[in-house]
Amino acid sequence: MSRGTGVGSTSEARARLLSTATKIFYAEGIHSVGVDRIIAEAQVTRATLYRHFSGKEELVLAYLDQADRGIRAQTAAAEASSESAPDKVRAVSRSIAEGIRSPGFRGCAFLNAVAEYPDPAHPIHQAVLAHRQWFLDTVTELLARAGCEPADAAGRHLVMLRDGAMAAGCLFDPQLVCDTFLQGVEGLLQARTASAPAPSTTAFPPRA
Amino acid sequence: MSRGTGVGSTSEARARLLSTATKIFYAEGIHSVGVDRIIAEAQVTRATLYRHFSGKEELVLAYLDQADRGIRAQTAAAEASSESAPDKVRAVSRSIAEGIRSPGFRGCAFLNAVAEYPDPAHPIHQAVLAHRQWFLDTVTELLARAGCEPADAAGRHLVMLRDGAMAAGCLFDPQLVCDTFLQGVEGLLQARTASAPAPSTTAFPPRA
DNA sequence: CCTGAGGGAGAACGTTCGGTCTCTTTGAGA
DNA sequence: TCTCAAAGAGACCGAACGTTCTCCCTCAGG
Known part of the structure; x- marks a missing residue:
């Protein structure tokens, strides 16, 4: 709903996903962090992740x-x-x-x-x-x-x-x-x- | 005598367990290796692992x-x-x-x-x-x-x-x-x- | 002899994993 | 106005995770 104003052609959800993944992967490692954690912290649903990335890798x-x-x-x-x-x-x-x-x-x-x-x-x-x-x-x-x-x-x-x-x-x-x-x-x-x-x-x- | 998982234990199974864990953890990492893999390669049962170690950690x-x-x-x-x-x-x-x-x-x-x-x-x-x-x-x-x-x-x-x-x-x-x-x-x-x-x-x- | 610890075999626990699914809502462009 | 891709919401899947459990066998020490 109150997500953002003026959403451009670049996906905002994808950017949030990537910046969140960057922060968490760097701080805590890769194998020890599940996708649940990332989508929760990025405030993105599961489907959105797999719409932009083929998988965790x-x-x-x-x-x-x-x-x-x-x-x-x-x-x-x-x-x-x-x-x-x-x-x-x-x-x-x-x-x-x-x-x-x-x-x-x-x-x-x-x-x-x-x-x-x-x-x-x-x-x-x-x-x-x-x-x-x-x-x-x-x-x-x-x-x-x-x-x-x-x-x-x-x-x-x-x-x-x-x-x-x-x-x-x-x-x-x-x-x-x-x-x-x-x-x-x-x-x-x-x-x-x-x-x-x-x-x-x-x-x-x-x-x- | 030696209760728990003392270092001085002379168990054959324990030695196999430790040497296998050493080999696999070093070669492949820690989080990406499950205990199933280790007990299988050490030819040891699940119960034996937890008899000698309190857990994976x-x-x-x-x-x-x-x-x-x-x-x-x-x-x-x-x-x-x-x-x-x-x-x-x-x-x-x-x-x-x-x-x-x-x-x-x-x-x-x-x-x-x-x-x-x-x-x-x-x-x-x-x-x-x-x-x-x-x-x-x-x-x-x-x-x-x-x-x-x-x-x-x-x-x-x-x-x-x-x-x-x-x-x-x-x-x-x-x-x-x-x-x-x-x-x-x-x-x-x-x-x-x-x-x-x-x-x-x-x-x-x-x-x- | 009996006892009891160590080990084998494997079922089962609850949780989390990565990944797929359907359905609805939204919002911008044709 | 209509269309359609993006995103939300969340159920669901099979598998793997670490862990605990019961049952049975073996064998050395008392």
């Missing part, structure tokens, strides 16, 4: 797709915020750290999802692999332009630090995790580049 | 406890295999890399479990936190004896690399992940130790 895929788009946009924005290639790497790393520090952080949505779908042939598993491949490629390209040699090894190193930071960010003190991560990135940039252009303030040798 | 806790004991033993063995403190760090890291390279590797049992139990108050979540705290303390102590300063930052850095390596080890080429991890550990040791030269020229070996 497609809803999960839509959730991951939305997370993927969000991360790509966030990364692009961070990349665009700096001029030099090394500073682009730093900006992307800082945006990752901001995510870890933000309230409600529950780790990497993709690492969490793949822990629940270990079968490599499963569509959800493959969606995670695709996202990770994009991130590795993006970051390797950035490091190459920053003069890191060899760029692929540097890219794997940066991804490894990110994975560790995302995994630990909701298990340890997020601030300490972010500090460790950003120090690691700085060390990586300085050690792998020949010229070693440091941003005057923070260096790898720690403060106190 | 206690079985999961026993699974994690067994994994914890295994990792502690493996770490102790690696530690004992070397003389100098820095070499002990290298030996522990190498044993981690061996695990990642070994067939059937499906990531860190604890990171996988905590992805399915995000609630910090849940006993399973807390078991993961306890294991991680032990590992951080162990590794920090080792790095302190290796002359790393400050040891706590170095410990967090090493744990972050390990977490990243364990997370990626079953998503990328394990060999590349191990190489990246061990290079990261070597760089950490050389950069954080006062005695080592550690100028940024030779901090990270460019290529193995």
Whole structure:
């Protein structure tokens, strides 16, 4: 009844469904949440869910797709915020750290999802692999332009630090995790580049 | 004598149950595996499971406890295999890399479990936190004896690399992940130790 | 001998799961 | 005005979930 005013061509119920699924799947996991819970919280009937998605699996895929788009946009924005290639790497790393520090952080949505779908042939598993491949490629390209040699090894190193930071960010003190991560990135940039252009303030040798 | 589900029980059926649960939970996750599956594969009846464990949750806790004991033993063995403190760090890291390279590797049992139990108050979540705290303390102590300063930052850095390596080890080429991890550990040791030269020229070996 | 615990076999519990169904109401465009 | 897709409401399905139960067999210790 009093649902909404000016309903456009884009389905409002579908948007509510997806945003609710995103919130709950990320916060509580996938297998442990039933569709009853999602339709109740989205204030949508059962039939509406299956009108927009073929099943729970497609809803999960839509959730991951939305997370993927969000991360790509966030990364692009961070990349665009700096001029030099090394500073682009730093900006992307800082945006990752901001995510870890933000309230409600529950780790990497993709690492969490793949822990629940270990079968490599499963569509959800493959969606995670695709996202990770994009991130590795993006970051390797950035490091190459920053003069890191060899760029692929540097890219794997940066991804490894990110994975560790995302995994630990909701298990340890997020601030300490972010500090460790950003120090690691700085060390990586300085050690792998020949010229070693440091941003005057923070260096790898720690403060106190 | 031993009432309830004491750890010291010497029951043959219980051992079969636990080893089967370990295998299946690690390979396929926890929520997605029912007790029917476990009792069938362990060739044990339903009643026998509930004679030894109060429920599925206690079985999961026993699974994690067994994994914890295994990792502690493996770490102790690696530690004992070397003389100098820095070499002990290298030996522990190498044993981690061996695990990642070994067939059937499906990531860190604890990171996988905590992805399915995000609630910090849940006993399973807390078991993961306890294991991680032990590992951080162990590794920090080792790095302190290796002359790393400050040891706590170095410990967090090493744990972050390990977490990243364990997370990626079953998503990328394990060999590349191990190489990246061990290079990261070597760089950490050389950069954080006062005695080592550690100028940024030779901090990270460019290529193995 | 008897006893009693451990285990096998399996029925059954109530709940929740993901998914399908019918029927009605709504609201915007032709 | 009429039409039709979107959405609500909710009954319903078979299966799987974790759990409890009864009954019977076996075998070592008293």
